[in-house]
Amino acid sequence: MQIFNSMTRKKEELKPIQPGKVGIYACGPTVYNFFHIGNARPFIVFDVLRRYLEHRGYEVTFVQNFTDIDDKMIKRAKEDGATVQDVADRFIREYFVDAQALGIRPATVHPRATEHIPQIIAIIETLLKKGLAYESAGDVYYRVKAFPEYGCLCGQNLEDLASGARVSVDEQKEDPLDFALWKAQKPGEPAWDSPWGPGRPGWHIECSAMSTTYLGDTFDIHCGGKDLLFPHHENEIAQTSGATGKPYVHYWMHNGFINIDNEKMSKSKGNFFTVRDIAKQYDLEAVRMFMLSAHYRSPVNFSRDMIEQAKSSLERLYIAREQLQFLLNAAGDGEPSEAEAAFLMECDKARVRFYEAMDDDMNTADALGALFELVREVHKLPQKGGCKKAIAQGLETLTSLAGVLGLLGKQEDAVSPEVEKMVAERAEARKNKDWKRSDELGDGITALGYFLSVTRGGQKVRKGV
RNA sequence: GGUGCCAUAGCCAAGCGGUAAGGCGAAGGUCUGCAAAACCUUUAUUCCCCGGUUCAAAUCCGGGUGGCACCUCCA
Numbered sequence: 001m002q003i004f005n006s007m008t009r010k011k012e013e014l015k016p017i018q019p020g021k022v023g024i025y026a027c028g029p030t031v032y033n034f035f036h037i038g039n040a041r042p043f044i045v046f047d048v049l050r051r052y053l054e055h056r057g058y059e060v061t062f063v064q065n066f067t068d069i070d071d072k073m074i075k076r077a078k079e080d081g082a083t084v085q086d087v088a089d090r091f092i093r094e095y096f097v098d099a100q101a102l103g104i105r106p107a108t109v110h111p112r113a114t115e116h117i118p119q120i121i122a123i124i125e126t127l128l129k130k131g132l133a134y135e136s137a138g139d140v141y142y143r144v145k146a147f148p149e150y151g152c153l154c155g156q157n158l159e160d161l162a163s164g165a166r167v168s169v170d171e172q173k174e175d176p177l178d179f180a181l182w183k184a185q186k187p188g189e190p191a192w193d194s195p196w197g198p199g200r201p202g203w204h205i206e207c208s209a210m211s212t213t214y215l216g217d218t219f220d221i222h223c224g225g226k227d228l229l230f231p232h233h234e235n236e237i238a239q240t241s242g243a244t245g246k247p248y249v250h251y252w253m254h255n256g257f258i259n260i261d262n263e264k265m266s267k268s269k270g271n272f273f274t275v276r277d278i279a280k281q282y283d284l285e286a287v288r289m290f291m292l293s294a295h296y297r298s299p300v301n302f303s304r305d306m307i308e309q310a311k312s313s314l315e316r317l318y319i320a321r322e323q324l325q326f327l328l329n330a331a332g333d334g335e336p337s338e339a340e341a342a343f344l345m346e347c348d349k350a351r352v353r354f355y356e357a358m359d360d361d362m363n364t365a366d367a368l369g370a371l372f373e374l375v376r377e378v379h380k381l382p383q384k385g386g387c388k389k390a391i392a393q394g395l396e397t398l399t400s401l402a403g404v405l406g407l408l409g410k411q412e413d414a415v416s417p418e419v420e421k422m423v424a425e426r427a428e429a430r431k432n433k434d435w436k437r438s439d440e441l442g443d444g445i446t447a448l449g450y451f452l453s454v455t456r457g458g459q460k461v462r463k464g465v
Numbered sequence: 466g467g468u469g470c471c472a473u474a475g476c477c478a479a480g481c482g483g484u485a486a487g488g489c490g491a492a493g494g495u496c497u498g499c500a501a502a503a504c505c506u507u508u509a510u511u512c513c514c515c516g517g518u519u520c521a522a523a524u525c526c527g528g529g530u531g532g533c534a535c536c537u538c539c540a
Contacts, residue, residue, distance in 0.1 A: 160536080298478095301477085442500095
């Protein structure tokens with residue numbers, strides 16, 4: 001598999017440190033609120049990365065952290081009159097609610113920053129010992145100038161960074177570019193004991209501590225949003241490599257942003273959507289579909305219209321699956337017909353094309369194209385006298401490939417007995433050419449969120465996406 | 466000022482040297498009591514503009530134009 005490495009800015013063949021195993025660290029949310037649609041993108045696309053690698057036989061250790069201590073956490077706790085930990089516990093729970101609805105699997109490990117204070121302190125101590133950090137009035141800062149490779153990820157040298165810096169000058173720091181590893185406690189803030197007095201960790205150091213705790217000093221893939229490239233990931237490299245003297249990460253992956261009406265989403269612009277809000281109007285699987293319809297590195301524009309489009313195309317996938325299930329139920333034993341043999345070839349072609357797309361830096365848009373070409377083949381299948389073996393194989397191809405994208409997650413909906421009854425009554429009415437009654441029942445069924453279809457195999461009902 | 470990214474049909478979006486995937490929408494058709502749904506067909510002689518390289522360019526190079534992002538503890 002080729003992966004675009006932000007460090008080298010090239011596609012590179014993925015060569016895991018240990019054959020057959022891949023370690024991935026993904027920057028997770030700061031749990032001070034419900035997460036928003038922009039947060040959702042990395043969660044979804046890197047969930048797909050993990051699913052795909054597992055699908056291809058890798059054993060994946062996927063680590064995604066929760067940042068449960070920082071300024072925003074403290075602010076939120078004050079507003080709510082709760083402790084920082086209460087806020088964290090609450091929004092971690094809420095994270096899993098939205099994540100599940102988006103088809104995002106729980107990570108192998110979900111470490112919390114506050115549960116790794118000893119590891120954080122250990123790294124800072126090493127950095128101090130090596131002269132890569134200094135203490136200043138209870139704070140500890142990273143000495144950026146002492147790490148020659150600083151800027152290797154973002155491709156900027158120190159001078160350029162300094163000239164463009166909008167960092168406020170802080171007399172505590174030796175250099176404006178230096179960043180906090182440890183912050184001395186301020187009144188009313190939560191704090192942990194440390195060799196430098198009570199305080200809390202800086203943001204960047206958390207990820208260094210958590211990633212290396214679970215994945216080792218050097219691991220395969222680190223991912224996150226493009227905006228984290230600098231300074232967050234740059235700082236992680238400085239901290240971790242600085243402390244260990246080893247390379248930190250082999251492949252850096254960064255997803256592009258989500259814009260709202262071609263503008264950056266931000267609270268100040270008021271174009272800010274939480275996933276929870278969107279869930280009130282849309283099935284979140286459609287949101288996932290939307291995210292995967294473009295390449296993960298390009299920016300995408302979010303709008304109601306885009307979700308509607310994604311919803312319709314998702315529907316098409318479900319209909320194909322349903323058609324295969326319908327054919328499977330009617331199929332018998334025996335050997336595949338000529339048409340089915342051709343269909344099986346198309347299944348193989350779709351799978352190959354799907355893999356090629358995914359191997360090319362996770363081109364989900366192209367992979368989706370392969371899936372839809374398979375969908376068309378499904379509908380070419382004869383309606384009668386199918387062969388169980390062939391249909392089942394087609395169904396397996398469709399669901400397993402869609403499953404790599406985390407799509408088609410919903411099981412076939414059991415139609416409620418109430419609706420079953422209405423369908424039966426409607427069939428009876430139609431037999432008697434009682435069109436009025438038939439229409440009434442039809443409208444009733446539709447109103448309950450079902451689609452009725454009368455042409456193939458008699459009456460069929462299905463639940464809308 | 467520094468560093469990058471992008472421009473493909475009404476909309477979304479692949480393709481990145483060999484003659485334009487796919488989805489949504491729209492139009493026509495099949496089916497149907499009429500619809501809806503479903504299925505089928507059609508829907509870019511052309512890829513922002515101008516030059517260049519090449520037998521061959523949406524794809525490479527140069528120059529424009531128009532968008533966007535990072536350099537702020539925003540994914």
